[in-house]
Structure formats: structure tokens, C-alpha cells
Amino acid sequence: MYPPQGKLREHHYAFRMDRYSFAYWDGDYGGWCCRSKNEKGTISSILLTKPQYHFGTYKCRGKIYLGGTPNVLYVMGFERHHGFCEEGIIGFYRGANYYNVITAWDGSYTITSLSGQDWTVEREFKIVWTSTQVDFYVDGALVASHTTDIPQGHLSWMIESATPPDVEPGGEIGVWQKDFVKIE
């Protein structure tokens, strides 16, 4: 069962796709993936509709594919309401030109654009989420900590691939994730 532990009927997956994007289980990789073709404004996401995650430590493995320029590629994310990130989100994502981490709650958000990152090869991502702070780790080392806009309510799991709304990305993009687990 992926993710998380439990019975399938307790976890309602939602798949958001359109004509030029696809979200599916990649058996070769052993995890979920979202891919988008070289078209503007195309989105694919996988999410759990029930916000069931709260304070704790979570990790997964993941990677991105940058055949073109993305709008966003969420390799590890938790969200309150899909598509309304300002209402609540924690995540690692690649934007058009930056590797970012984000926290958001109740309309306010904080973004740190990271130095020295390359997620086109598989990495281990870890989020340590408390009531006052979120710590972001890549490959066993802290890369950023946020103490502002920390989500206080339950969030759901998600990954996403989206191309820019007004320009073609220049090639295919995608995101893969596997081995998601709650550690503590």
C-alpha cells in the first residue's frame, strides 16, 4: 500500500490529468509519477483527498525530469485543498528556474529558493513538521527551516507536474516519487 499504511478504502486517491498529461503508477520505478508533454498549461497530479497527515517526520525518494521548463514539479508535498496552495501546503518543488521549499497556511506563505540542488537524479527528501517549525532535508542534510506560515491542520499527500500556463515548456517534464513513509 502506498501511501500510507492502511486499507485502500480509507484512502481516496484523486488523479488530475488532461489531454497532454498523465499521472500513473510507474512499475519500473516502483512509485507514482506525473508527466506533462510539451504543451502550455497542462497539469497532472495525484493526491489523497482526505487530509490525514499532521505533525511528524516523513520521508520519500524522488526525482524530476527536466526536458523543458516547468511551472511546478512537486516531488514531495502535503496540501490542505488541492489547487489552493495558500490555504495550506508543505512541499519540495521545482519552479521554472528555482528549487524551492514552501510552507503556507491560511493565506500566507513562505518560500525559500535553495542553492546547490539537482533533483534530476534520485534524492531522499525528508520533512520534519512541528507546530512551530518545518525542517526540510535532502539526502540526510538540512537544506532549509521555516518558522513562518506553518500549517496547523491536517494535510493530504500529493505530487504534481505542471507546465507554464502561457508558454510551451520546450519539452516534456515529469516527477517521480516512491517509498513514502511516516517515520515518527
Place this chain on the structure above:
Amino acid sequence: MAEGFCENRIILIVPTEGSRTQGNLRPRISLPRGINLHVLKYIENDTKAIVEVWSTSMRLDEIAKSPNVIKSFATVDELTEYLSPDEIEHIKKTARYIRKVKS
């Protein structure tokens, strides 16, 4: 609505704790609520970290005086003792901080 890039930032060199193999390598510094942190680079075999702390609402003077702080710098250009010119340019292009507060 306050929005935009945060320029209230300061660079610190601090000792680390934990290890990559244990999955918990991190700078040894406590963050008051309102101050965020970005690790620019781990140095000296992961025993120290160059970090940038930033805030849109708090002064950074006090955290720069924390007992664990080994050195502090106003800008990344001052890090020539620790980083190559290419690394400094990379950080200047990639490190960016944004906070938007709901009005």
C-alpha cells in the same frame, strides 16, 4: 498585502550536529519564531555550515550574537575564504526568499 523578495538577511557560520548517514545533519542553531534559515553549504567535512537566516518581521541582530555563531557576514560576496567565485555566483543566482502575508 506584503509580498516580495526578502532582503533582511544575514549569513552565519555555525557548527553542525548529526550526520548525513544518520539522516539528521543540521546546523546547530535555534530559530526564534519569525526567522527562517537556508543552508548555503556544509564545509570542513560537515563540521560547520554556512547558513543564511532571513525574516520579514524580525531583526536579526540577536541571532547573529548567538553563542554558536562562529562568524557573521552581511553578504555572500564576503565569503571568499570559504567559497569559490563560481559558488558565490551560483548562490547569488539561486538563493531567494519570499514571504507573502495575508492582508
